[in-house]
Every structure is written in C-alpha cells, then in structure tokens.
Amino acid sequence: MSGNRPIKFRILELLLDGKEHxxxxxxxxxxxxYDMQGNYNRDSINFDIIELASGGMLKDVEQKVDEAGIYKKGFLLHKYVITDFGKARSSDACLRFV
Amino acid sequence: MDLKALKKQESKRKISKGYMWALFCAVFWGIWYLPGTVVWVLNPFDEMYGAIAEAGGDGTALIITAVLITAFNALTVMLALMLWNGVLGKFGELVRTMKEFHPCSKWFFLASIFGGPMAILGSFIAMGFIGGAFAAVAALLYPVVGSILAYYWYGEKISKRAAIGIGVIIVGGITIFGGGLLTELSSGSVQWIGYLGGLMAAAGWGIEGAIAGKGLDISEPDVGLTLRFVGENIIWWIIIVPILALVGYPMYSFALQAFEPLTLLVLIFAGITFGFCYVCWYKSFPLIGVGRGQGIGNLYGLFAIIFIFLFFGDVPDWTILVGGALCMIGSFVMFTEDTSELETLRGD
Incomplete structure (x- = not known):
C-alpha cells in the first residue's frame, strides 16, 4: 500500500488519536x-517527526535509550503526543479526529 | 551514557544543525551576488537594456531587463532544485504536496509572489542601478519584517537574547545602507529606483519567510521550496513575460538569445547558488525558527561584500566594514543562546 497524502500529514493523522506513540x-x-525501505528513508521520516515537534505540533513526552537496537542502538528513542496547536494545524490540513 | 546527557547532546545537535544550515545559506546567498551583478553586462541583457533605453528611457529599460533576468534566475533555480529533489528521491512527495493546494501548497505559491516579483526583482534592480554590494546589504533589514510577522501571526517566540542579536544585526545593516546613501545625498544624485529595489528586497523576503512558515509546518522543506519556485516560474513565464511581450517589449527575441555559453554559465551559476541558499534557509527554519534562521542567514551581507571584493576588487567603505562587523557580532549573540530555551520554539 502506498500513501497518497504528504508524509507529515500522515504522521499527524496517526497521532490524532491523542495517544502517545x-x-x-x-x-x-x-x-x-509509503514503501520507503532503508536507513536513508528511515532517518528522513524521523527528521519529519523532529520538525513537527520543533514546530510545536508534537510534544516529546518520554525518552529512553535504545539499548536493544530496535531503532538505532545507543541513540535516544522519543515518545510523542499531539499538542493543541498540532490538532489545530491538522484540522487546517483537512485531517479529522478518528 | 545516561538519558539526561544523551538528551542534551541530541538537542544540541539539532540546534547546531539548524545554525549550520543557516550559515550555508548565508555563504550561497553571498556568492549569488557575483553572477547577479555580472549578468547585467552580458548579452543579451546588455543589448536589451540599450535597445529599450533608446525608446523608453533608462528607468523602464532597467526594470524590463530586470524582469527577464529574474525570470531566467527563477528558471535555473527551479532546474537546480528539481535535480536536488531527484537526488533525494522526493518526487513522490513533491506531487503529494502539490496536490494539497488548499491546506498547504497555496502558502508556497503565495510566498513566491513576495519572494519573486518583490524581493528578487528588487534585488536585481538594486544590483543594476547601484551595485551588488548595495543590493546585498540593503536587504539586510528583512529579518525585522520576518520576525515581527512570525511573532504576531503564529506566535513564534523570540527570546530576549535573540531580539538583541537581531537588533545588533539591524544596526549593522543600517550603517552599511546609510553610509552609501549619505555619500550619494551629499553629491546630489541619488538613484532612488535602486534604493526602492533594496527596500522591495527587504520587505519581500521578510514577508516570504513568514508566509512560507505556514506551509512548512506541515510539509518537507525541499519539496516546499521547489513548489515556491514553480510558483515563481508561473508568475514570470506564464503571466508577466507574455504580458510585457503583448505590450510590445521584445521579451522573446532577447530571451532566445540567452542561450550563449557564457550567459548560460552565469545563469546556471546563479541558479545553483540561489537554489541551495534557499534549500539551506528553509531547512533551518523548523530547527531554529524563522527569526533566527533569517538572522544568521543575514551574514550573507558580509559574505557578499567579501566575495565582491575578492572577485571584482571593489574596496568597501568604512561604513560597510563597521556595519559588517556589527552583523557578525549580532549573529554571534544569537549563536551563543542557551540551547535549553530552544527545545520548543512555539507555545502550546
């Protein structure tokens, strides 16, 4: 399955459930x-999340060290939740609460 | 390494990356004034200027020629960016983002109106009338417009320290700008249209940055920026150039003559430097904010003066040196900001 909306839209959509991810x-x-395999795409998508967080749309609520290497060994893992500003921007972008 | 240290390290990395992009933007932007100044004396633009000046006067000739130069600049920038997106493998995302006109890409098209016919055209007018160094420093005031708009429009925080830094940079800009103006005032012949071009550049880029931020929130910078130049190409090649041709200016006959090796080379050089200056500019915004991105990007004024000195041998006035030093100090004030304040740039 290949996504049909811009990646940041889809990321916001996934977080619109209001839960921490x-x-x-x-x-x-x-x-x-989006059928985007490989480390380059992985980092590129993660950078989109970082940009959304620094834009105030997502909030970084919890971190842990990736000891087991589920993502990138020795790096930080982040848990995000959508902010009110993120919800407002998502509705501007025609995304709905699920 | 424990969690706290890792967190600090990561935040630091993010912010220094943002500043690095902004600094690269400044270098590319500064270099852009070299081809931007040289292109005026190359054919067909030189001949075009002469031909139109004979019939309609210097002022009209300069603006019409500036339109054609700006249009070619937009074209080569767009080609450079298309190549960039190809390398990054982002054509899919480009199409997806373009389709989201109402929520997203309309902001890039709106930004292109202020960035193109206002800021870049104004810059070329200033370069043609007064010179590259002036054009470069005249636009130094744009962060005032950008930061104030970003603050009122979407509540971007500007810390006290960032405000001081921006303030010092602006004083530096005024010193450089005011020095040339005062000399010209005392000699009695002020090239007002050139100064107007400088003001168009300052206001246009400030507004562009603030508008583009709206669309950048929810898209990828590489893609957003390409769309912004697609918008500018539509404005020039589909709207303004045909209208000027209909009115009777020889736009197409001179446009076709642009395919000379040296002219093409200079235009491509302009496209690459300007395209990548924008890539870096847009990339810095989500990491350090529009105000700071523009503040550091402002060092381009100093880089432009250095490059113009190195390549053309123009020795700058003392006001330019003092102003340039103030720009450096202002940027340094912003650089050394306590990074913990930057973790979230906007209020919840």
Whole structure:
C-alpha cells in the first residue's frame, strides 16, 4: 500500500488519536505505507517527526535509550503526543479526529 | 551514557544543525551576488537594456531587463532544485504536496509572489542601478519584517537574547545602507529606483519567510521550496513575460538569445547558488525558527561584500566594514543562546 497524502500529514493523522506513540512505531508504519525501505528513508521520516515537534505540533513526552537496537542502538528513542496547536494545524490540513 | 546527557547532546545537535544550515545559506546567498551583478553586462541583457533605453528611457529599460533576468534566475533555480529533489528521491512527495493546494501548497505559491516579483526583482534592480554590494546589504533589514510577522501571526517566540542579536544585526545593516546613501545625498544624485529595489528586497523576503512558515509546518522543506519556485516560474513565464511581450517589449527575441555559453554559465551559476541558499534557509527554519534562521542567514551581507571584493576588487567603505562587523557580532549573540530555551520554539 502506498500513501497518497504528504508524509507529515500522515504522521499527524496517526497521532490524532491523542495517544502517545514511540517514534520507531510511527517511522516503521510510514515506511510500510509509503514503501520507503532503508536507513536513508528511515532517518528522513524521523527528521519529519523532529520538525513537527520543533514546530510545536508534537510534544516529546518520554525518552529512553535504545539499548536493544530496535531503532538505532545507543541513540535516544522519543515518545510523542499531539499538542493543541498540532490538532489545530491538522484540522487546517483537512485531517479529522478518528 | 545516561538519558539526561544523551538528551542534551541530541538537542544540541539539532540546534547546531539548524545554525549550520543557516550559515550555508548565508555563504550561497553571498556568492549569488557575483553572477547577479555580472549578468547585467552580458548579452543579451546588455543589448536589451540599450535597445529599450533608446525608446523608453533608462528607468523602464532597467526594470524590463530586470524582469527577464529574474525570470531566467527563477528558471535555473527551479532546474537546480528539481535535480536536488531527484537526488533525494522526493518526487513522490513533491506531487503529494502539490496536490494539497488548499491546506498547504497555496502558502508556497503565495510566498513566491513576495519572494519573486518583490524581493528578487528588487534585488536585481538594486544590483543594476547601484551595485551588488548595495543590493546585498540593503536587504539586510528583512529579518525585522520576518520576525515581527512570525511573532504576531503564529506566535513564534523570540527570546530576549535573540531580539538583541537581531537588533545588533539591524544596526549593522543600517550603517552599511546609510553610509552609501549619505555619500550619494551629499553629491546630489541619488538613484532612488535602486534604493526602492533594496527596500522591495527587504520587505519581500521578510514577508516570504513568514508566509512560507505556514506551509512548512506541515510539509518537507525541499519539496516546499521547489513548489515556491514553480510558483515563481508561473508568475514570470506564464503571466508577466507574455504580458510585457503583448505590450510590445521584445521579451522573446532577447530571451532566445540567452542561450550563449557564457550567459548560460552565469545563469546556471546563479541558479545553483540561489537554489541551495534557499534549500539551506528553509531547512533551518523548523530547527531554529524563522527569526533566527533569517538572522544568521543575514551574514550573507558580509559574505557578499567579501566575495565582491575578492572577485571584482571593489574596496568597501568604512561604513560597510563597521556595519559588517556589527552583523557578525549580532549573529554571534544569537549563536551563543542557551540551547535549553530552544527545545520548543512555539507555545502550546
């Protein structure tokens, strides 16, 4: 299955459930949906999440060290939740609450 | 390494990356004034200027020629960016983003109106009338417009320290700008249309940055920026150039003559430097904010003066040196900001 909306739209859509999500969960889901395999695409999608967070649309609520190497060994894993501003921007972008 | 140290390291990396992009933007932007100044004396633009000046006067000739130069600049920038997106494998995302006109890509097209016919055209007018160094420093005031708009429009935080840094940079810009103006005022012949071009550049780029931020929130910078130049090409090649041709200016006959090796080379050089200056500019915004991205990007004024000195041998006035030094100090104030303040740029 290949996604048909811009990747950042889809990331916001996934987080619109209001629950907390780990970055590696979102990244691997987007990789599957948009058929974007490989480390380059993985980092590129993760950078989209970082940009959304620094734009104030997502909030970084929890971090842990990736000891087991589920994403990138020795790096930080982040858990995100959508902010009110993120919800407002998502509705501007015609995304709906699920 | 423990969690806290890793977190700090990661945040630091993100912010220094943002500043790095902004600095690269400044270097490319500064270099752009070299081809931008040289292109005026190359054919067909030189001949075009002469031909139109004979019939309609210098002022009209300069603006019409500036339109054609800006249109070619937009074209080569777009080609450079298409290549860039190809390398990054982002054509799919480009199409997906373009389709989202209402929520997203309309902001890039709106930004292109202020970036193209206002800022870039104004810059070329300033370069043609007064010179590259002036054109470069005249636009230094754009972060005032950008930061104030970003603050009122979408509540982007500007810390006290960032505000001081931006303030110092602006004082530097005014010193450089005011120096040339005062000399010309005392000699009695002020090239007002050139100064107007400088103001168009400052206001246009400030507004462009703030508008583009709206679309950048929810898209990828490489893609957003390409769309912004697709918009500018539509404005020039589908709207303005045909209208000017209909009115009777020889746009197409001179446009076709642009395919000379040296002219093409200079135009491609302009496209590459300007295209990548934008890539870096847009990439810095989500990491360090529009105000800071523009503030550091402002060092282009100094780089432009250095490059113009190195390549054309133009020795700058003392006001330019003092102003340039102030720009460096202002940027340094912003550089050394306590990074913890930057973790979230906007209020919830």
């Amino acid at each position: 780990w970055n590696y969960e979102i990244v691997s889901r987007i990789q599957k949906e």
